[in-house]
Each structure stands twice: as structure tokens, then as C-alpha cells.
Amino acid sequence: MAHSSEDAISDPAEFWEARYLTNRGESGQMWSGRVNATVEHEVEGLAPGNALELGCGEGADALWLAAQGWTVTAVDISATALAVGAAQAARDGVADRIRWVQADLATWHPASEFDLVTAAFLHSPVELPREAILRRAATAVAPGGRLVVVGHGAFPPGSHHDHDADTPPLPTADEVLAALDLPAGWVVETNTLVDRPTKWRDGTDVILVDAVLRVRRGREAAN
Numbered sequence: 053m054a055h056s057s058e059d060a061i062s063d064p065a066e067f068w069e070a071r072y073l074t075n076r077g078e079s080g081q082m083w084s085g086r087v088n089a090t091v092e093h094e095v096e097g098l099a100p101g102n103a104l105e106l107g108c109g110e111g112a113d114a115l116w117l118a119a120q121g122w123t124v125t126a127v128d129i130s131a132t133a134l135a136v137g138a139a140q141a142a143r144d145g146v147a148d149r150i151r152w153v154q155a156d157l158a159t160w161h162p163a164s165e166f167d168l169v170t171a172a173f174l175h176s177p178v179e180l181p182r183e184a185i186l187r188r189a190a191t192a193v194a195p196g197g198r199l200v201v202v203g204h205g206a207f208p209p210g211s212h213h214d215h216d217a218d219t220p221p222l223p224t225a226d227e228v229l230a231a232l233d234l235p236a237g238w239v240v241e242t243n244t245l246v247d248r249p250t251k252w253r254d255g256t257d258v259i260l261v262d263a264v265l266r267v268r269r270g271r272e273a274a275n
């Protein structure tokens with residue numbers, strides 16, 4: 053199997069910076085630039101307010117949220133990825149609605165509360181205390197606000213990870229919910245696996261599976 057230049061890197065900031073720098077497609081970016089369909093499905097219809105996005109990458113979800121009227125704080129460890137998002141925000145005329153924050157979520161603490169906190173595909177092959185980050189994120193949800201966590205519900209078809217003893221299994225939405233250990237008064241609005249038809253970069257059709265959790269903090273609930 054071919055190895056990429058970042059395979060030997062274990063430091064999260066260095067790993068993701070190398071990944072974003074070396075995996076750009078012809079567009080100059082690594083990801084498609086389109087909002088994650090599952091995030092769109094979970095968020096459309098909610099009244100816009102202020103949102104926090106964890107591990108925003110090149111910012112496609114943040115840009116979409118801003119276009120829907122949200123004010124967004126978008127956090128990622130990679131300055132290169134954030135620069136892609138910021139440039140697009142300027143082109144889209146939504147720069148004033150997105151604050152880009154370069155930070156390691158392992159140690160970063162939100163300083164205020166948000167009507168919406170999202171984490172889409174916050175996965176990493178290097179150190180990432182995902183459960184702790186998501187628990188902390190739940191404490192940043194304002195009364196009446198929501199936390200949306202979308203992750204891989206299964207390894208992609210043909211992935212070697214299915215047979216790889218070193219790769220931990222992907223958490224189900226139930227396991228994410230249990231790890232959040234939410235106090236009374238939170239409501240589970242979505243807890244499911246969804247099929248997501250998409251295309252690989254080479255145009256091949258594939259169906260991926262997303263694990264989706266959406267929880268709402270009741271007006272009286274602690275966090």
C-alpha cells in the first residue's frame with residue numbers, strides 16, 4: 053500500500069497541516085467545498101442564531117451556515133484549512149459572519165454559549181480526545197440550543213480498516229450519546245444511521261453510512 057508523507061507524523065497539528073498541504077485537488081483544496089448533506093438535513097429549518105463548528109476543516113459547513121443566517125465560530129487545528137475557508141467566505145460575502153479560530157480542541161474551551169454546536173466527521177488517525185471534546189462542547193450549548201454530531205457510521209466499502217486490528221471501531225450514535233453523559237432535561241431528537249450516496253474523487257458511486265446524533269438542551273436543563 054502506498055504511504056503518504058504524513059503517515060509518520062504523530063503530532064495532531066503537524067499531521068493535519070501536512071494532510072491539507074499535500075492532498076489538495078485541482079481546486080486547491082482537499083474537500084469538495086459542499087456542505088455535509090447530513091449536517092444540512094439536521095440543521096435546515098432551525099432558526100439561525102450563533103453556531104460553533106468543531107473541526108471545521110476548509111469550512112464548507114461554516115460557509116453554508118453563514119449563508120443561512122448563522123453567525124459562526126469555526127475551529128480547526130490546521131491554519132491551511134482555515135485559510136481556504138476564509139478566502140471562500142470573502143468571495144461569498146459572508147466573511148463578517150464567520151470567526152475562524154485555529155486551536156487544538158484537546159485544550160480549547162469555548163468562552164460563551166451557542167444556539168448550535170456541530171461536529172462533522174471529527175475523526176483523526178492521530179491523537180484526538182473526541183469524547184472529552186464533545187462533552188465540553190455540550191456544556192457550550194445554550195438553553196434551547198442543539199448539539200449535532202455527525203460521524204462515520206461504518207468504514208467506507210473496501211476500507212482496510214475493517215480488517216485492521218489497530219483501528220478502533222467507529223462509535224455508534226448511541227455510544228456518542230452515552231459518552232456525553234448529558235444531565236436531565238436534554239432531549240434526543242435524532243439518533244440514527246443514515247445511508248449517504250456520494251461519489252469518490254474518481255467519479256465512482258459509493259454509499260457511505262453516517263452516524264447522526266442531534267440533542268437539544270431543554271430550557272431548564274443544566275449543561
Ligand SMILES: C[S@@+](CC[C@H](N)C(=O)[O-])C[C@H]1O[C@@H](n2cnc3c(N)ncnc32)[C@H](O)[C@@H]1O
Binds near residue numbers: 133
Ligand atoms: C475528517 S476532517 C473533517 C473536516 C470537516 N468537518 C468536514 O466535514 O469536511 C477532521 C478535521 O478535524 C480537524 N482536527 C483534528 N484534530 C483536531 C484537534 N485536535 N483540534 C482541532 N481540529 C482538529 C482536522 O484538521 C480536520 O479538519
